[in-house]
Amino acid sequence: MKLTRQRKLVYDTLLEKLDHPTAEDLFFRARKKQPEISMATVYNCLEALVKCGLVKQVKVGKNAVRYCANLCEHAHFVCEVCGAIFDLDRDNREKFKNMQIKIPRGFKIHNFEIAIHGTCSDCNILRI
Ligand SMILES: [Zn+2]
Ligand SMILES: [Zn+2]
Numbered sequence: 557m558k559l560t561r562q563r564k565l566v567y568d569t570l571l572e573k574l575d576h577p578t579a580e581d582l583f584f585r586a587r588k589k590q591p592e593i594s595m596a597t598v599y600n601c602l603e604a605l606v607k608c609g610l611v612k613q614v615k616v617g618k619n620a621v622r623y624c625a626n627l628c629e630h631a632h633f634v635c636e637v638c639g640a641i642f643d644l645d646r647d648n649r650e651k652f653k654n655m656q657i658k659i660p661r662g663f664k665i666h667n668f669e670i671a672i673h674g675t676c677s678d679c680n681i682l683r684i
Contacts, residue, residue, distance in 0.1 A: 566601035576622040631670035637679035
């Protein structure tokens with residue numbers, strides 16, 4: 557894929573903060589660096605980045621699609637209070653593997669996405 561200036565800007569913006577922003581969040585962040593960028597451009601860039609596999613879409617429930625540039629296999633922890641999405645990385649992977657999920661006969665796994673829902677540490681502190 558051609559990494560045009562716009563795509564690079566969107567990609568770099570996404571890498572800056574791995575907090576799974578929405579396209580809109582990215583638009584506001586990218587605009588600070590390049591004020592003439594449009595929402596449509598951000599959408600187009602994201603679409604191209606997803607297509608070539610540099611960026612993954614994260615869909616959680618009915619919320620807007622979020623974007624993740626962490627390409628290592630990981631699960632997501634979704635805080636139901638503040639809406640933040642955290643990456644659970646490889647340290648936890650052994651534990652994921654132990655989750656026994658029955659895959660029906662004849663089905664083939666291409667990849668998997670796990671989202672764990674709960675409350676993050678910040679939100680837990682607020683609740684006490
Ligand atoms: Zn992620
Ligand atoms: Zn939270």
